[in-house]
Amino acid sequence: MKLKPPSYLMLGMLRLGARSGYAIKKTADLSTKYFWPTSLAQVYPELARLQNAGLVSRSDDPHGARTRSAYKLTDAGETALLAWLRSPRQAPVQVRDEGLLRLFFADALPPEDQLALIRRVRESDQAAATWIRTEIIPLADAARQTDTRFPALVAELSADIYTYSAEWLARLEAQLEAELPEPDAHSRPASSPPTA
Amino acid sequence: MKLKPPSYLMLGMLRLGARSGYAIKKTADLSTKYFWPTSLAQVYPELARLQNAGLVSRSDDPHGARTRSAYKLTDAGETALLAWLRSPRQAPVQVRDEGLLRLFFADALPPEDQLALIRRVRESDQAAATWIRTEIIPLADAARQTDTRFPALVAELSADIYTYSAEWLARLEAQLEAELPEPDAHSRPASSPPTA
DNA sequence: GTGTGCATGTAAGGAGTTACATGATTGC
DNA sequence: GCAATCATGTAACTCCTTACATGCACAC
DSSP states (O other): OOOOHHHHHHHHHHHTTOOSHHHHHHHHHTTGGGTSOOOHHHHHHHHHHHHHTTSEEEEEOOBTTBOOEEEEEOHHHHHHHHHHHHOOOOOOOEEEOHHHHHHHTGGGSOHHHHHHHHHHHHHHHHHHHHHIIIIIHHHHHHGGGGTOOHHHHHHHHHHHHHHHHHHHHHHHHHHHHHHSOOOOTTTSOTTSOTTO | OOOOHHHHHHHHHHHTTOOSHHHHHHHHHTTGGGTSOOOHHHHHHHHHHHHHTTSEEEEEOOBTTBOOEEEEEOHHHHHHHHHHHHOOOOOOOEEEOHHHHHHHTGGGSOHHHHHHHHHHHHHHHHHHHHHIIIIIHHHHHHGGGGTOOHHHHHHHHHHHHHHHHHHHHHHHHHHHHHHSOOOOTTTSOTTSOTTO
16 A cells, blocks of 8 residues: 555654544644645545554544544554655645745736735735744644654744745835835825834 | 636736747746646646636747647736736645655654754755756846846745755754764764764 | 534545657757 | 657546535533
């Protein structure tokens, strides 16, 4: 059986303590989502495949009358995970960012609209950084007590990258604003402080 | 007809001067690939769809005995492109990065292997930055003479982000190296300078 | 008692890639 | 002459998402 990154995501999440498919998805949405998104419709069939390959074992773990399965790594699963972590092969990084795509074509816009677009992209970068810092990093930091620091490190790297990008765009914004002719009384009130 | 980001990629590339489907793909591989990858098998059907919707016009443009089509934006196509550039709606950014995924689970590895992994991720970030600076930015800079500066700006932003990420990882590497116990005579010759 | 969250799955469809198929042109 | 590039397209497939279907547990 051929294992792909989503397979290792399952294995890795189980190793970090997730037990059910639902828990894997929930944890992924609060951690790996920013560099490897996952949907529930991927999780369940993938766990079945891994069980079939002997990399995870499944046992009943009912919660009251509600059925639930508890998965855990087998020795073979742990071995496969470690082998992947050590493997140098890498699928090429893939990014799909509609904001950057718009920015790429922004020459078609008049200067004010260019500025508005840059501002929107910058704001969404800032929002992503803030979200990671408030929602994800606190959770990841809690795990640091158990010899598990890389989730927090990766989250910090991601947040710092978004912040860096936002700052870069803020500088660009300032440069383009400086190129604009003085705004007239119609588009901005004359009472605005000229240095604001 | 519903237009998605790939549709606007086509429209935008035509506006920047690409004429054939092949040229769009070639240009995209030297520019938008890093934030919106495209394959030829997407380009041709999409151009047909856009022609059908009246957003691009197609004309024969044979090169010797070899058939070739020249596409250009119609007025409706230009309008659609501008409307999209101004539109605030944004598909969520999507990233799939196997290196970061590995890093996320790196706690499972012994310290030396953690360092090796960080080093690999850092090196691939550096390679991406270098590639953009040597292969993409010079081309984009050439276009700056024709009132087309955003392609170069976006390429610079991308390269700077990769460089920032590589530097961040280099600092992490240094920190983890400082935690390692002194390497013994087996793993490093005793004649190595102790401060190296 | 009701809404939110927990929990597991399937079906259908969309988006995008690889591989295939074909052939002309150009630079070495 | 031969390889790389230009050029257009299709078919099959993979991967992933959305929507559907179902039902229990818990907190308010």
